[in-house]
């Protein structure tokens with residue numbers, strides 16, 4: 520039989536832990552197809568929550584099904600969960616763990632619904648307050664309601680991931696597969712409080728895990744007080760913004776544009792150098808002017824080719840043997856982009872006449888070609904290049 524362990528992190532929960540453990544065991548009694556255990560992870564609570572758990576462990580009805588892990592000091596919710604999961608999936612040989620609060624904010628009667636989803640093949644099941652059937656307490660103050668809802672909306676917008684409704688909730692079922700893929704990237708210092716929940720979920724999404732949500736109505740704690748403070752919100756926000764920046768920097772289009780920009784610089788600099796160094800000459804149809812123009816373009820193309828291969832398309836690198844043919848192809852696509860720019864400028868001027876985007880009457884500059892066409896041409900050229908690189912030069916490996 521498969522085994523699931525409900526992990527309950529505790530810090531000063533002496534008034535809650537007994538009721539919570541008892542309520543969960545009532546639900547366990549109705550579950551037949553899973554072996555169910557509880558693991559309390561206490562950070563040496565000053566109110567001695569752990570002593571109460573030890574007492575409960577002696578009761579026959581809980582016997583060997585209630586485990587306790589004591590940390591020497593308070594290290595935060597994320598650290599408590601990571602320690603707890605390590606023990607649950609290790610020594611205790613769990614297939615699935617639950618994240619569950621000691622204050623009964625999480626509706627324990629939903630545990631079987633989570634297990635159903637796991638049985639159907641989900642890797643991670645989230646308790647959700649923000650899907651139909653779920654909810655937050657009516658008597659929550661305006662402040663807390665707005666904070667929770669806005670927090671979730673902001674997370675969804677910044678991470679541009681709208682498939683998940685409840686990012687910050689702490690009621691979850693996690694399979695061993697999800698744990699093994701995600702936990703190596705979680706370091707408990709950086710992932711405290713809500714950041715732990717958001718971070719674990721975000722990394723699970725990036726790994727392509729199968730995730731679903733089960734609705735539940737959040738209940739307010741009756742005893743004790745919440746340990747989650749404003750620093751958790753700041754940390755969570757800084758985490759999602761960092762992840763967003765990282766994903767933009769990692770984006771292929773971003774790298775492609777940087778390489779293209781560098782290529783332009785290379786072309787301008789080498790052109791100046793060659794013009795300064797090369798003596799004036801004219802040989803048949805070739806003048807030093809055309810030669811230096813051609814050389815600087817070719818060097819820029821070479822730099823674009825090399826940098827795109829090493830960075831933008833590092834995951835589809837061209838081998839040395841393929842390089843000569845691919846470089847020839849690359850030259851042809853680059854010529855294609857120049858051709859596009861010429862066509863746009865010529866057709867534009869023929870059809871609509873010169874149209875200068877930056878024509879400011881006071882300065883009264885005189886361009887011989889419309890800057891608007893140049894800009895459209897460059898933009899279309901970029902589209903063409905990016906398309907051609909993907910389609911012909913760095914084709915996706917099958």
Ligand SMILES: Nc1nc2c(ncn2[C@@H]2O[C@H](COP(=O)(O)OP(=O)(O)O)[C@@H](O)[C@H]2O)c(=O)[nH]1
Nearest residue numbers: 528529530560562595596599620621745746747
């Ligand atoms: N072991 C451990 N548990 C913690 C720590 N901080 C919070 N908890 C527990 O995590 C759960 C959720 O905390 P709570 O303060 O209720 O947060 P809230 O529900 O967001 O207000 C409760 O069971 C707490 O006792 C911690 O530093 N260590």
Ligand SMILES: [Mg+2]
Nearest residue numbers: 620622624740
């Ligand atoms: Mg709570």
